[in-house]
Amino acid sequence: MIDPRILRDEPDRVRAAQAKRGLSVEVVDRALAADTARRTAIATFEAKRAEQKALGAKIPRAAPEEKQQLLAQTKTLAAEVKDAEAARVAAEEEWSEILKTIPNLAADEAPAGGEDDYTVIEHIGTPRDFAAEGFEPRDHVEIGQLLGAIDIERGAKVSGSRFYFLTGVGAQLEFALVNLALDQARAAGFTQVIAPALVRPRAMEGTGFLGQAADDVYRIEGEDLYLVGTSEVAMAAYHSDEILDAATLPRRYAAFSPCFRKEAGSHGKDTRGIIRVHWFDKVEMFVYTTIEESYAEHQRLLAWEKEFLDKLELAYRVIDTAAGDLGLSAIRKFDCEAWIPTQGRYRELTSTSNCTDFQARRLDIRVREEGQTKAIATLNGTLTAIPRAIVAILETHQQADGSVRVPEALRPYLGGLEELKPV
RNA sequence: GGAGGCGUCGCCUAGUCCGGUCUAUGGCGCCCGCCUGCUAAGCGGGUUUGGGGCUACAACCCCAUCGAGGGUUCAAAUCCCUCCGCCUCCGCCA
Numbered sequence: 308m309i310d311p312r313i314l315r316d317e318p319d320r321v322r323a324a325q326a327k328r329g330l331s332v333e334v335v336d337r338a339l340a341a342d343t344a345r346r347t348a349i350a351t352f353e354a355k356r357a358e359q360k361a362l363g364a365k366i367p368r369a370a371p372e373e374k375q376q377l378l379a380q381t382k383t384l385a386a387e388v389k390d391a392e393a394a395r396v397a398a399e400e401e402w403s404e405i406l407k408t409i410p411n412l413a414a415d416e417a418p419a420g421g422e423d424d425y426t427v428i429e430h431i432g433t434p435r436d437f438a439a440e441g442f443e444p445r446d447h448v449e450i451g452q453l454l455g456a457i458d459i460e461r462g463a464k465v466s467g468s469r470f471y472f473l474t475g476v477g478a479q480l481e482f483a484l485v486n487l488a489l490d491q492a493r494a495a496g497f498t499q500v501i502a503p504a505l506v507r508p509r510a511m512e513g514t515g516f517l518g519q520a521a522d523d524v525y526r527i528e529g530e531d532l533y534l535v536g537t538s539e540v541a542m543a544a545y546h547s548d549e550i551l552d553a554a555t556l557p558r559r560y561a562a563f564s565p566c567f568r569k570e571a572g573s574h575g576k577d578t579r580g581i582i583r584v585h586w587f588d589k590v591e592m593f594v595y596t597t598i599e600e601s602y603a604e605h606q607r608l609l610a611w612e613k614e615f616l617d618k619l620e621l622a623y624r625v626i627d628t629a630a631g632d633l634g635l636s637a638i639r640k641f642d643c644e645a646w647i648p649t650q651g652r653y654r655e656l657t658s659t660s661n662c663t664d665f666q667a668r669r670l671d672i673r674v675r676e677e678g679q680t681k682a683i684a685t686l687n688g689t690l691t692a693i694p695r696a697i698v699a700i701l702e703t704h705q706q707a708d709g710s711v712r713v714p715e716a717l718r719p720y721l722g723g724l725e726e727l728k729p730v
Numbered sequence: 731g732g733a734g735g736c737g738u739c740g741c742c743u744a745g746u747c748c749g750g751u752c753u754a755u756g757g758c759g760c761c762c763g764c765c766u767g768c769u770a771a772g773c774g775g776g777u778u779u780g781g782g783g784c785u786a787c788a789a790c791c792c793c794a795u796c797g798a799g800g801g802u803u804c805a806a807a808u809c810c811c812u813c814c815g816c817c818u819c820c821g822c823c824a
Contacts, residue, residue: 360793362805364750384804385803
Protein backbone atom coordinates (compact mmCIF):
# COMPACT_ATOMS: atom_id res chain seq x y z
CA MET A 308 0.00 0.00 0.00
CA ILE A 309 1.28 3.43 -0.85
CA ASP A 310 1.90 6.04 1.84
CA PRO A 311 -1.48 7.71 2.51
CA ARG A 312 0.36 10.91 3.28
CA ILE A 313 1.83 11.02 -0.21
CA LEU A 314 -1.62 10.47 -1.63
CA ARG A 315 -3.02 13.33 0.43
CA ASP A 316 -0.13 15.80 0.07
CA GLU A 317 1.17 15.01 -3.39
CA PRO A 318 -1.66 13.44 -5.37
CA ASP A 319 -0.02 14.56 -8.61
CA ARG A 320 2.89 12.23 -7.97
CA VAL A 321 0.46 9.35 -7.68
CA ARG A 322 -1.40 10.46 -10.81
CA ALA A 323 1.86 10.64 -12.73
CA ALA A 324 2.85 7.16 -11.61
CA GLN A 325 -0.55 5.75 -12.55
CA ALA A 326 -0.25 7.29 -16.00
CA LYS A 327 3.26 5.96 -16.39
CA ARG A 328 2.02 2.46 -15.65
CA GLY A 329 -0.84 2.92 -18.09
CA LEU A 330 -3.44 2.77 -15.30
CA SER A 331 -6.44 4.81 -14.24
CA VAL A 332 -5.71 8.30 -12.92
CA GLU A 333 -9.29 8.73 -11.78
CA VAL A 334 -8.73 6.29 -8.91
CA VAL A 335 -6.62 8.97 -7.23
CA ASP A 336 -9.61 11.26 -6.92
CA ARG A 337 -11.75 8.44 -5.60
CA ALA A 338 -9.07 7.68 -3.03
CA LEU A 339 -8.85 11.32 -1.97
CA ALA A 340 -12.62 11.54 -1.58
CA ALA A 341 -12.64 8.33 0.42
CA ASP A 342 -9.88 9.72 2.63
CA THR A 343 -11.90 12.85 3.39
CA ALA A 344 -15.01 10.81 4.09
CA ARG A 345 -13.00 8.54 6.35
CA ARG A 346 -11.57 11.38 8.41
CA THR A 347 -14.98 12.97 8.83
CA ALA A 348 -16.40 9.65 9.99
CA ILE A 349 -13.54 9.20 12.45
CA ALA A 350 -14.02 12.68 13.91
CA THR A 351 -17.76 12.10 14.33
CA PHE A 352 -17.29 8.76 16.01
CA GLU A 353 -14.54 9.97 18.31
CA ALA A 354 -16.55 12.97 19.48
CA LYS A 355 -19.53 10.76 20.32
CA ARG A 356 -17.36 8.21 22.00
CA ALA A 357 -15.61 10.82 24.15
CA GLU A 358 -19.02 12.08 25.24
CA GLN A 359 -20.12 8.59 26.12
CA LYS A 360 -17.00 7.93 28.14
CA ALA A 361 -17.35 11.17 30.09
CA LEU A 362 -20.97 10.39 30.92
CA GLY A 363 -20.21 6.80 31.79
CA ALA A 364 -17.53 7.87 34.24
CA LYS A 365 -20.13 9.80 36.27
CA ILE A 366 -22.46 6.85 36.77
CA PRO A 367 -20.68 4.93 39.54
CA ARG A 368 -20.33 8.12 41.58
CA ALA A 369 -23.88 9.40 41.01
CA ALA A 370 -26.57 9.50 43.66
CA PRO A 371 -29.26 6.83 43.16
CA GLU A 372 -31.99 9.15 41.85
CA GLU A 373 -29.55 10.89 39.51
CA LYS A 374 -28.22 7.57 38.33
CA GLN A 375 -31.48 6.55 36.70
CA GLN A 376 -31.52 9.72 34.66
CA LEU A 377 -27.91 9.30 33.58
CA LEU A 378 -28.52 5.71 32.56
CA ALA A 379 -31.40 6.71 30.32
CA GLN A 380 -29.35 9.48 28.78
CA THR A 381 -26.34 7.34 28.10
CA LYS A 382 -28.41 4.57 26.64
CA THR A 383 -29.49 6.69 23.69
CA LEU A 384 -25.92 7.93 23.38
CA ALA A 385 -24.70 4.35 23.20
CA ALA A 386 -26.91 3.77 20.18
CA GLU A 387 -25.50 6.85 18.50
CA VAL A 388 -21.95 5.72 19.19
CA LYS A 389 -22.74 2.35 17.68
CA ASP A 390 -24.09 3.95 14.51
CA ALA A 391 -21.15 6.33 14.27
CA GLU A 392 -18.75 3.46 14.69
CA ALA A 393 -20.43 1.44 11.96
CA ALA A 394 -20.16 4.46 9.67
CA ARG A 395 -16.50 4.88 10.58
CA VAL A 396 -15.71 1.23 9.89
CA ALA A 397 -17.51 1.38 6.55
CA ALA A 398 -15.65 4.54 5.54
CA GLU A 399 -12.31 3.07 6.54
CA GLU A 400 -13.00 -0.10 4.61
CA GLU A 401 -13.93 1.75 1.48
CA TRP A 402 -10.82 3.91 1.74
CA SER A 403 -8.60 0.90 2.26
CA GLU A 404 -10.21 -1.03 -0.62
CA ILE A 405 -9.47 1.81 -3.01
CA LEU A 406 -5.99 2.36 -1.65
CA LYS A 407 -5.16 -1.30 -2.12
CA THR A 408 -5.89 -1.10 -5.82
CA ILE A 409 -3.21 1.56 -6.26
CA PRO A 410 0.17 0.02 -7.02
CA ASN A 411 3.43 1.37 -5.72
CA LEU A 412 4.72 4.52 -7.38
CA ALA A 413 7.06 3.98 -10.30
CA ALA A 414 10.62 5.22 -9.99
CA ASP A 415 11.51 8.25 -12.09
CA GLU A 416 14.17 6.15 -13.79
CA ALA A 417 11.78 3.35 -14.78
CA PRO A 418 10.76 3.68 -18.43
CA ALA A 419 7.11 4.46 -19.12
CA GLY A 420 4.91 1.95 -20.91
CA GLY A 421 4.27 -1.78 -20.98
CA GLU A 422 6.10 -5.07 -21.27
CA ASP A 423 7.95 -4.18 -24.47
CA ASP A 424 9.04 -0.73 -23.37
CA TYR A 425 11.99 -1.81 -21.27
CA THR A 426 15.37 -0.25 -21.79
CA VAL A 427 18.51 -2.34 -22.09
CA ILE A 428 21.10 -1.25 -19.54
CA GLU A 429 23.98 -3.42 -20.63
CA HIS A 430 25.10 -6.57 -22.40
CA ILE A 431 27.52 -8.90 -20.69
CA GLY A 432 29.35 -11.63 -22.55
CA THR A 433 28.88 -12.58 -26.18
CA PRO A 434 26.38 -15.19 -27.34
CA ARG A 435 28.19 -18.26 -28.71
CA ASP A 436 28.38 -18.46 -32.47
CA PHE A 437 27.46 -22.07 -33.16
CA ALA A 438 27.48 -21.50 -36.93
CA ALA A 439 31.12 -20.47 -36.70
CA GLU A 440 31.83 -23.52 -34.60
CA GLY A 441 30.21 -25.64 -37.26
CA PHE A 442 27.37 -27.36 -35.47
CA GLU A 443 23.70 -26.91 -34.85
CA PRO A 444 22.95 -26.48 -31.12
CA ARG A 445 20.51 -28.88 -29.50
CA ASP A 446 17.84 -27.47 -27.25
CA HIS A 447 17.81 -28.21 -23.51
CA VAL A 448 15.11 -30.84 -23.87
CA GLU A 449 17.26 -32.87 -26.20
CA ILE A 450 20.45 -32.40 -24.19
CA GLY A 451 18.57 -33.14 -21.00
CA GLN A 452 17.48 -36.45 -22.49
CA LEU A 453 20.96 -37.31 -23.75
CA LEU A 454 22.43 -36.64 -20.32
CA GLY A 455 19.62 -38.38 -18.48
CA ALA A 456 19.16 -35.11 -16.63
CA ILE A 457 15.60 -34.05 -17.40
CA ASP A 458 12.58 -36.35 -17.79
CA ILE A 459 9.71 -34.32 -19.14
CA GLU A 460 7.59 -37.21 -20.42
CA ARG A 461 7.35 -38.80 -17.03
CA GLY A 462 6.79 -35.39 -15.45
CA ALA A 463 3.72 -35.05 -17.62
CA LYS A 464 2.62 -38.62 -16.91
CA VAL A 465 2.82 -38.19 -13.16
CA SER A 466 1.88 -34.54 -12.63
CA GLY A 467 0.71 -33.14 -15.97
CA SER A 468 2.02 -30.61 -18.41
CA ARG A 469 4.71 -28.18 -17.24
CA PHE A 470 6.13 -30.74 -14.80
CA TYR A 471 9.41 -32.61 -15.00
CA PHE A 472 11.77 -34.85 -13.08
CA LEU A 473 15.39 -33.91 -12.64
CA THR A 474 17.37 -37.12 -12.66
CA GLY A 475 21.03 -38.11 -12.39
CA VAL A 476 23.27 -35.17 -13.22
CA GLY A 477 20.13 -33.04 -13.49
CA ALA A 478 19.43 -33.63 -9.81
CA GLN A 479 23.12 -33.08 -9.00
CA LEU A 480 23.05 -29.86 -10.97
CA GLU A 481 20.19 -28.51 -8.87
CA PHE A 482 22.04 -29.09 -5.62
CA ALA A 483 25.25 -27.70 -7.10
CA LEU A 484 23.48 -24.51 -8.16
CA VAL A 485 21.70 -24.16 -4.85
CA ASN A 486 24.92 -24.61 -2.90
CA LEU A 487 26.87 -22.25 -5.13
CA ALA A 488 24.16 -19.66 -4.61
CA LEU A 489 23.92 -20.15 -0.86
CA ASP A 490 27.69 -20.01 -0.47
CA GLN A 491 27.90 -16.78 -2.43
CA ALA A 492 25.08 -15.32 -0.35
CA ARG A 493 26.66 -16.34 2.92
CA ALA A 494 29.99 -14.84 1.88
CA ALA A 495 28.14 -11.59 1.20
CA GLY A 496 26.66 -11.62 4.68
CA PHE A 497 23.25 -13.10 3.99
CA THR A 498 21.51 -15.38 6.47
CA GLN A 499 20.60 -18.62 4.77
CA VAL A 500 16.99 -19.67 5.12
CA ILE A 501 14.84 -22.64 4.17
CA ALA A 502 11.39 -21.09 3.90
CA PRO A 503 7.93 -22.67 4.02
CA ALA A 504 6.19 -22.93 0.68
CA LEU A 505 2.70 -22.84 2.16
CA VAL A 506 1.54 -19.55 3.62
CA ARG A 507 -1.58 -17.99 5.06
CA PRO A 508 -3.62 -15.41 3.15
CA ARG A 509 -2.05 -12.52 5.07
CA ALA A 510 1.38 -13.26 3.62
CA MET A 511 0.05 -13.63 0.07
CA GLU A 512 -2.05 -10.50 0.33
CA GLY A 513 0.70 -8.51 1.99
CA THR A 514 3.16 -9.15 -0.79
CA GLY A 515 0.64 -8.11 -3.40
CA PHE A 516 0.00 -11.48 -4.97
CA LEU A 517 -3.73 -11.67 -4.33
CA GLY A 518 -4.56 -8.71 -6.53
CA GLN A 519 -4.46 -9.06 -10.28
CA ALA A 520 -1.91 -11.88 -9.89
CA ALA A 521 -4.36 -14.05 -7.90
CA ASP A 522 -5.12 -16.21 -10.94
CA ASP A 523 -1.58 -17.46 -10.89
CA VAL A 524 -1.66 -18.67 -7.29
CA TYR A 525 -2.48 -22.19 -6.10
CA ARG A 526 -4.79 -22.44 -3.12
CA ILE A 527 -5.05 -25.52 -0.96
CA GLU A 528 -8.57 -26.85 -1.05
CA GLY A 529 -10.32 -26.83 2.30
CA GLU A 530 -7.46 -24.98 3.99
CA ASP A 531 -6.68 -21.31 4.38
CA LEU A 532 -3.31 -21.80 2.75
CA TYR A 533 -1.62 -20.86 -0.50
CA LEU A 534 1.39 -22.30 -2.29
CA VAL A 535 3.96 -19.55 -2.76
CA GLY A 536 5.10 -18.51 -6.22
CA THR A 537 8.37 -17.31 -4.68
CA SER A 538 9.95 -17.37 -1.23
CA GLU A 539 9.66 -13.58 -1.33
CA VAL A 540 6.19 -14.17 0.09
CA ALA A 541 7.37 -16.05 3.15
CA MET A 542 10.37 -13.77 3.65
CA ALA A 543 8.34 -10.56 3.48
CA ALA A 544 5.88 -11.93 6.01
CA TYR A 545 8.77 -13.22 8.13
CA HIS A 546 8.99 -9.94 10.05
CA SER A 547 5.32 -8.97 9.80
CA ASP A 548 3.99 -7.05 12.81
CA GLU A 549 7.53 -6.33 13.93
CA ILE A 550 9.47 -3.15 14.55
CA LEU A 551 13.09 -3.69 13.62
CA ASP A 552 15.89 -1.77 15.24
CA ALA A 553 17.65 0.42 12.67
CA ALA A 554 21.01 -0.82 13.96
CA THR A 555 20.13 -4.34 12.73
CA LEU A 556 19.59 -3.17 9.14
CA PRO A 557 20.10 -4.17 6.46
CA ARG A 558 18.76 -7.64 7.17
CA ARG A 559 19.73 -9.86 4.28
CA TYR A 560 18.25 -13.31 3.78
CA ALA A 561 18.92 -15.90 1.10
CA ALA A 562 15.94 -18.23 1.09
CA PHE A 563 15.54 -21.55 -0.64
CA SER A 564 12.06 -22.85 -1.35
CA PRO A 565 10.00 -24.53 -4.02
CA CYS A 566 7.83 -22.16 -6.05
CA PHE A 567 4.44 -22.90 -7.58
CA ARG A 568 2.74 -21.02 -10.38
CA LYS A 569 -0.46 -21.81 -12.20
CA GLU A 570 0.78 -20.00 -15.32
CA ALA A 571 -2.82 -19.09 -16.05
CA GLY A 572 -3.09 -17.21 -19.30
CA SER A 573 0.19 -18.48 -20.69
CA HIS A 574 -1.36 -21.31 -22.67
CA GLY A 575 0.74 -22.06 -25.69
CA LYS A 576 3.73 -20.10 -24.38
CA ASP A 577 6.91 -22.05 -23.81
CA THR A 578 5.11 -25.36 -24.01
CA ARG A 579 8.34 -27.18 -24.77
CA GLY A 580 10.94 -27.77 -22.12
CA ILE A 581 11.32 -26.43 -18.62
CA ILE A 582 11.39 -22.68 -19.23
CA ARG A 583 7.88 -22.21 -17.89
CA VAL A 584 6.79 -24.77 -15.32
CA HIS A 585 4.25 -25.07 -12.52
CA TRP A 586 6.86 -25.94 -9.93
CA PHE A 587 10.55 -25.16 -9.48
CA ASP A 588 13.09 -24.50 -6.74
CA LYS A 589 14.71 -21.15 -6.25
CA VAL A 590 17.20 -19.30 -4.06
CA GLU A 591 15.93 -15.80 -3.45
CA MET A 592 17.64 -12.84 -1.84
CA PHE A 593 15.40 -10.79 0.40
CA VAL A 594 16.42 -7.59 2.17
CA TYR A 595 14.92 -5.28 4.76
CA THR A 596 16.49 -1.84 4.85
CA THR A 597 15.60 1.83 5.14
CA ILE A 598 13.84 3.54 2.26
CA GLU A 599 16.81 5.88 1.81
CA GLU A 600 19.21 2.93 1.53
CA SER A 601 16.91 0.86 -0.68
CA TYR A 602 18.06 2.41 -3.96
CA ALA A 603 21.71 1.57 -3.36
CA GLU A 604 20.73 -1.86 -2.04
CA HIS A 605 18.80 -2.52 -5.24
CA GLN A 606 21.99 -1.93 -7.19
CA ARG A 607 23.83 -4.31 -4.87
CA LEU A 608 21.23 -7.02 -5.42
CA LEU A 609 21.66 -6.58 -9.15
CA ALA A 610 25.42 -6.85 -8.73
CA TRP A 611 25.05 -10.13 -6.81
CA GLU A 612 22.78 -11.51 -9.52
CA LYS A 613 25.35 -10.58 -12.15
CA GLU A 614 28.11 -12.14 -10.09
CA PHE A 615 26.19 -15.40 -10.06
CA LEU A 616 25.46 -15.36 -13.79
CA ASP A 617 29.12 -14.59 -14.42
CA LYS A 618 30.04 -17.69 -12.46
CA LEU A 619 27.84 -19.70 -14.81
CA GLU A 620 29.70 -18.09 -17.74
CA LEU A 621 26.53 -17.01 -19.47
CA ALA A 622 25.94 -14.24 -22.00
CA TYR A 623 23.18 -11.98 -20.75
CA ARG A 624 21.75 -8.53 -20.75
CA VAL A 625 20.24 -6.41 -18.01
CA ILE A 626 16.99 -4.58 -18.64
CA ASP A 627 15.22 -1.82 -16.77
CA THR A 628 11.61 -2.99 -16.73
CA ALA A 629 8.95 -0.54 -17.89
CA ALA A 630 6.50 0.88 -15.37
CA GLY A 631 3.56 -1.11 -16.69
CA ASP A 632 5.43 -4.35 -16.13
CA LEU A 633 6.54 -3.71 -12.56
CA GLY A 634 3.78 -5.59 -10.82
CA LEU A 635 1.89 -4.20 -7.87
CA SER A 636 4.70 -3.81 -5.36
CA ALA A 637 7.83 -2.61 -7.13
CA ILE A 638 8.88 0.89 -7.99
CA ARG A 639 11.73 -0.40 -10.10
CA LYS A 640 12.77 -3.79 -11.43
CA PHE A 641 15.85 -5.09 -13.20
CA ASP A 642 15.74 -8.37 -15.09
CA CYS A 643 18.82 -10.33 -16.10
CA GLU A 644 18.11 -12.18 -19.29
CA ALA A 645 20.41 -14.91 -20.55
CA TRP A 646 20.94 -15.74 -24.20
CA ILE A 647 19.23 -19.02 -25.09
CA PRO A 648 20.94 -20.27 -28.26
CA THR A 649 18.12 -22.38 -29.70
CA GLN A 650 15.60 -19.63 -29.13
CA GLY A 651 17.86 -16.93 -30.50
CA ARG A 652 16.80 -14.52 -27.82
CA TYR A 653 17.32 -13.41 -24.24
CA ARG A 654 15.15 -14.98 -21.56
CA GLU A 655 14.65 -13.85 -17.98
CA LEU A 656 16.80 -15.80 -15.54
CA THR A 657 16.75 -13.51 -12.55
CA SER A 658 14.90 -10.40 -11.47
CA THR A 659 15.30 -7.88 -8.69
CA SER A 660 12.71 -5.45 -7.35
CA ASN A 661 12.73 -2.54 -4.96
CA CYS A 662 9.33 -2.53 -3.26
CA THR A 663 10.18 0.39 -0.93
CA ASP A 664 7.59 0.49 1.86
CA PHE A 665 4.71 -0.94 -0.19
CA GLN A 666 4.78 -4.49 1.17
CA ALA A 667 5.98 -3.40 4.60
CA ARG A 668 2.94 -1.19 5.07
CA ARG A 669 0.61 -4.05 4.28
CA LEU A 670 2.48 -6.37 6.60
CA ASP A 671 2.99 -3.84 9.42
CA ILE A 672 6.76 -3.89 9.43
CA ARG A 673 8.53 -0.77 10.64
CA VAL A 674 11.95 0.38 11.71
CA ARG A 675 12.82 2.17 14.93
CA GLU A 676 15.45 4.83 14.38
CA GLU A 677 16.41 7.32 17.09
CA GLY A 678 13.20 6.72 18.95
CA GLN A 679 11.04 7.22 15.86
CA THR A 680 9.20 4.43 14.10
CA LYS A 681 9.10 4.78 10.34
CA ALA A 682 8.35 2.82 7.22
CA ILE A 683 10.85 0.18 6.15
CA ALA A 684 11.74 -1.00 2.65
CA THR A 685 11.76 -4.54 1.28
CA LEU A 686 13.69 -5.73 -1.76
CA ASN A 687 14.02 -9.06 -3.46
CA GLY A 688 16.21 -10.59 -6.11
CA THR A 689 16.66 -14.01 -7.62
CA LEU A 690 19.99 -15.66 -7.07
CA THR A 691 19.04 -18.72 -9.02
CA ALA A 692 15.84 -20.24 -10.34
CA ILE A 693 16.80 -23.83 -11.07
CA PRO A 694 15.09 -24.81 -14.34
CA ARG A 695 16.02 -21.68 -16.24
CA ALA A 696 19.58 -21.80 -14.93
CA ILE A 697 19.82 -25.39 -16.14
CA VAL A 698 18.37 -24.47 -19.53
CA ALA A 699 20.92 -21.70 -20.00
CA ILE A 700 23.84 -23.84 -18.86
CA LEU A 701 22.96 -26.86 -20.99
CA GLU A 702 22.31 -24.85 -24.12
CA THR A 703 25.21 -22.43 -23.74
CA HIS A 704 27.91 -24.91 -22.79
CA GLN A 705 26.93 -27.83 -25.00
CA GLN A 706 29.48 -29.44 -27.28
CA ALA A 707 29.07 -31.04 -30.67
CA ASP A 708 28.94 -34.56 -29.25
CA GLY A 709 26.06 -33.72 -26.91
CA SER A 710 28.22 -33.36 -23.82
CA VAL A 711 28.17 -30.19 -21.71
CA ARG A 712 31.17 -28.34 -20.34
CA VAL A 713 30.74 -27.49 -16.65
CA PRO A 714 31.49 -23.84 -15.80
CA GLU A 715 34.57 -23.60 -13.56
CA ALA A 716 32.76 -22.17 -10.55
CA LEU A 717 30.28 -25.02 -10.52
CA ARG A 718 32.86 -27.82 -10.65
CA PRO A 719 33.65 -27.96 -6.93
CA TYR A 720 29.94 -28.49 -6.33
CA LEU A 721 29.85 -31.43 -8.73
CA GLY A 722 32.75 -33.32 -7.26
CA GLY A 723 35.18 -31.72 -9.70
CA LEU A 724 33.25 -32.86 -12.77
CA GLU A 725 34.39 -30.91 -15.85
CA GLU A 726 31.97 -32.32 -18.34
CA LEU A 727 28.48 -33.80 -18.30
CA LYS A 728 28.45 -36.73 -20.70
CA PRO A 729 25.57 -38.42 -22.51
CA VAL A 730 24.51 -41.62 -20.77
C1' G B 731 -7.08 -36.27 15.71
C1' G B 732 -8.44 -36.15 21.43
C1' A B 733 -7.94 -33.72 26.50
C1' G B 734 -6.24 -29.71 29.38
C1' G B 735 -3.56 -25.03 30.34
C1' C B 736 -2.05 -20.25 28.73
C1' G B 737 -1.73 -15.40 25.62
C1' U B 738 -1.43 -7.99 29.62
C1' C B 739 2.21 -1.49 26.65
C1' G B 740 10.80 -4.40 24.85
C1' C B 741 11.31 -8.71 28.78
C1' C B 742 9.07 -10.58 33.36
C1' U B 743 4.69 -9.57 36.09
C1' A B 744 -0.20 -7.66 39.15
C1' G B 745 -5.18 -7.39 37.80
C1' U B 746 -9.64 -11.51 35.24
C1' C B 747 -13.44 -15.49 40.12
C1' C B 748 -17.11 -10.64 42.41
C1' G B 749 -17.52 -5.42 35.10
C1' G B 750 -17.14 1.07 36.73
C1' U B 751 -11.78 4.27 41.48
C1' C B 752 -7.52 0.28 35.39
C1' U B 753 -6.12 7.51 32.78
C1' A B 754 -3.46 -1.20 33.35
C1' U B 755 0.49 -2.65 38.94
C1' G B 756 5.45 -3.60 40.15
C1' G B 757 10.41 -5.09 38.66
C1' C B 758 14.24 -5.31 34.82
C1' G B 759 16.08 -2.88 30.63
C1' C B 760 16.36 1.71 28.08
C1' C B 761 16.21 7.37 27.70
C1' C B 762 16.59 12.37 30.08
C1' G B 763 17.97 15.23 34.34
C1' C B 764 20.22 15.90 39.34
C1' C B 765 24.26 14.48 42.22
C1' U B 766 29.39 13.20 41.25
C1' G B 767 37.51 13.44 39.96
C1' C B 768 35.48 9.29 36.17
C1' U B 769 32.34 5.06 36.41
C1' A B 770 28.92 2.72 39.51
C1' A B 771 25.36 3.51 43.23
C1' G B 772 21.55 6.94 44.79
C1' C B 773 17.48 10.45 43.68
C1' G B 774 13.65 12.57 40.25
C1' G B 775 11.12 12.10 35.63
C1' G B 776 10.03 9.49 31.15
C1' U B 777 9.39 4.88 28.30
C1' U B 778 3.21 0.36 23.59
C1' U B 779 1.54 1.03 18.88
C1' G B 780 -1.87 3.00 15.31
C1' G B 781 -5.14 6.89 14.08
C1' G B 782 -7.77 11.80 14.32
C1' G B 783 -7.74 17.14 15.59
C1' C B 784 -4.65 21.39 15.76
C1' U B 785 -0.12 22.47 13.74
C1' A B 786 6.13 23.78 12.41
C1' C B 787 5.04 16.32 10.01
C1' A B 788 6.79 20.30 17.56
C1' A B 789 3.95 20.80 22.00
C1' C B 790 -0.89 19.73 23.31
C1' C B 791 -5.89 17.45 23.14
C1' C B 792 -8.77 13.23 21.72
C1' C B 793 -9.97 8.00 19.98
C1' A B 794 -8.56 3.00 19.64
C1' U B 795 -5.19 -0.76 21.46
C1' C B 796 -4.62 -6.19 27.42
C1' G B 797 -3.48 -12.50 20.86
C1' A B 798 -7.61 -11.38 16.68
C1' G B 799 -12.76 -10.77 15.58
C1' G B 800 -17.80 -10.69 17.17
C1' G B 801 -21.53 -10.37 21.24
C1' U B 802 -23.84 -8.90 26.18
C1' U B 803 -23.96 -4.06 28.90
C1' C B 804 -25.04 2.71 30.10
C1' A B 805 -19.91 0.68 30.84
C1' A B 806 -15.46 -5.09 29.19
C1' A B 807 -8.30 -6.67 30.38
C1' U B 808 -12.46 -8.65 33.44
C1' C B 809 -18.67 -12.00 31.26
C1' C B 810 -20.19 -15.06 26.54
C1' C B 811 -19.01 -17.02 21.42
C1' U B 812 -15.68 -17.94 17.24
C1' C B 813 -10.81 -17.99 15.44
C1' C B 814 -5.32 -17.79 15.81
C1' G B 815 -0.85 -18.92 18.39
C1' C B 816 2.10 -21.28 22.28
C1' C B 817 2.73 -25.15 26.10
C1' U B 818 1.61 -30.10 28.47
C1' C B 819 -0.38 -35.02 28.05
C1' C B 820 -2.63 -39.03 24.90
C1' G B 821 -3.15 -41.21 19.98
C1' C B 822 -1.05 -41.55 15.04
C1' C B 823 3.11 -40.80 11.90
C1' A B 824 7.71 -39.23 8.38
